[in-house]
Amino acid sequence: MRTFNKTVKFIKDLSDIHSLSRSECLIIYDQVLSQNLEVNAWLKKFSKTYGVEAGENLKELTSFSNHFEKIAKILAGTSRKIKIVAMGGGSVTDFAGFFASTYKRGVKLVLVPSTWLAAIDSAHGGKNGLNAGSLKNAMGTFYFPEKIYLVKSVLKAQPRERQAEAYGELLKIALISGKPWVNKVLEGKELKLWRLLPLAVKAKYDVIAKDPYEEKGVRQILNLGHTLGHIIEKKNSLPHGVAVGHGIVFASRWSEKRGLLKGENQKKIEALIKKFQNSKNKLKPLTKVDLEDGLRGDKKINLRGKIDFVFLRKPGKVFLEEVSIADLTDEAIAQGWAKV
Ligand SMILES: NC(=O)c1ccc[n+]([C@@H]2O[C@H](COP(=O)([O-])OP(=O)(O)OC[C@H]3O[C@@H](n4cnc5c(N)ncnc54)[C@H](O)[C@@H]3O)[C@@H](O)[C@H]2O)c1
Ligand SMILES: [Zn+2]
Missing domain, CATH: 3.40.50.1970 (Rossmann fold)
Structure with a gap:
């Protein structure tokens, strides 16, 4: 590389x-x-x-x-x-x-x-x-x-809707990097994507350079928002970036509930995603089967049949923790993404 x-x-x-x-x-x-x-x-x-x-x-x-x-x-x-x-x-x-x-x-x-x-x-x-x-x-x-x-x-030259599709991945890499520009993203104002691009791309390279072939468990932090995100994407045929935005909201709420992420940071994340991707109301609720099938087929599943989930402590501090499929399913139901 x-x-x-x-x-x-x-x-x-x-x-x-x-x-x-x-x-x-x-x-x-x-x-x-x-x-x-x-x-x-x-x-x-x-x-x-x-x-x-x-x-x-x-x-x-x-x-x-x-x-x-x-x-x-x-x-x-x-x-x-x-x-x-x-x-x-x-x-x-x-x-x-x-x-x-x-x-x-x-x-x-x-x-x-x-x-x-x-x-x-x-x-x-x-x-x-x-x-x-x-x-x-x-x-x-x-x-x-x-x-x-x-x-x-x-x-x-792209139409405006493509911009909203990028916000999920932009927020993801901003949260992982934790560099000062994350505050600009979290402010929730319309973003100048061309100006932020070098910062976002550099932040991704910083992670990849440590683990280019995903062998050391470092690169997996780039999966922030992708565990539930992929299941929502498939169920609703949503653009990838929009689904990842929802997945980050899920991860941030779970992180807050576990006492990891401060409430004020969680609220900013949720407000940003709601503002630019206002489609939560239209999402089809997931079933337990959607969740279990989606999680079993997930590339993040480890040898013990558990998921290495990306939690968030604060911008710049994200980490992997093993969770069971049952715990993840229960949390998705508790947050209203899925029904019993
Ligand atoms: N390899 C990776 O690391 C990685 C990471 C994230 C996502 N992906 C993949 O990326 C895909 C989603 O990306 P995407 O949304 O860019 O996909 P896309 O290629 O499907 O493009 C989305 C839409 O934008 C249109 N489009 C492209 N450029 C345009 C332009 N300049 N002006 C107007 N319209 C334009 C396309 O015709 C299409 O309708 C998924 O398949 C996903 O799996 C890969
Ligand atoms: Zn992605």
Whole structure:
């Protein structure tokens, strides 16, 4: 894994991407982006491009071989020096990352995330994932890109709803980092995401650098909000970032109840999520079966059949503690996320 400084480049617009020589690249892009004039003009510079429809279907294992064959045909006659450049949200960077890590046993990867969520979170950390039916991200590799370009003009061209989708992961990394900018996030004012981006991304690299391949139990703190979040996401077909926001509320309430987190901090977290993701009322209540099935299938389950849950003491102090599926289920019911 390269360092933050070597990997991530913050640039004004696509004309600042100089390192991609035309003949060596294949651009895998979200076809929605071809409506963006700047992206459209940029794509025309490359002879090898592959447009995809973003979303969870793109990551579906059963359709992967079809995509693989089509892309391999475009790449026929090229060498292993080819670079795969992914431009899109998290579904596209996951798909292209998996492709790059398996094509000819691995070719170079460059990411140009186009959603705030991908720019803050999914493009960083070297993980990718495909879905096997209802099993989200069940298959994947650790595969670090050689460069990640965060392009101001592309990110700022997104519709507003994409911003709310990013707040869950932004709050997560702010709480984990505990650096002064967390207070700005918790203030609850509209955030200038482009300005916060370097701080958020650096904070994620600080965690990953200590445990790049998730072997030491350090990187798992990045799962804050994801245990219940994933179950809510699946039940309600919610955007990932919105579901993570709800998961953080759950973790913060449980942390407060256990005397770990101060009430005033918990209230700020909850108010922020409510303000920007006002969809709690519309959530379908989870059943005990949803919870038990979701938790049993969770990647965070350990050898003892328990979950390493991320609790919060205060911003900058998060830690893992083993909890039983029964305790987690009871807490979700007590908080009203699930019914008996
Ligand atoms: N690998 C990781 O570490 C990691 C971490 C978190 C999430 N993820 C994955 O990321 C995915 C969610 O990310 P996402 O929300 O970015 O996904 P996405 O790729 O599905 O994009 C969401 C929507 O935004 C649209 N879009 C993308 N860029 C746009 C732009 N600039 N302007 C307008 N619309 C644009 C897409 O067409 C799509 O409709 C999930 O599949 C999740 O599993 C991966
Ligand atoms: Zn996430």
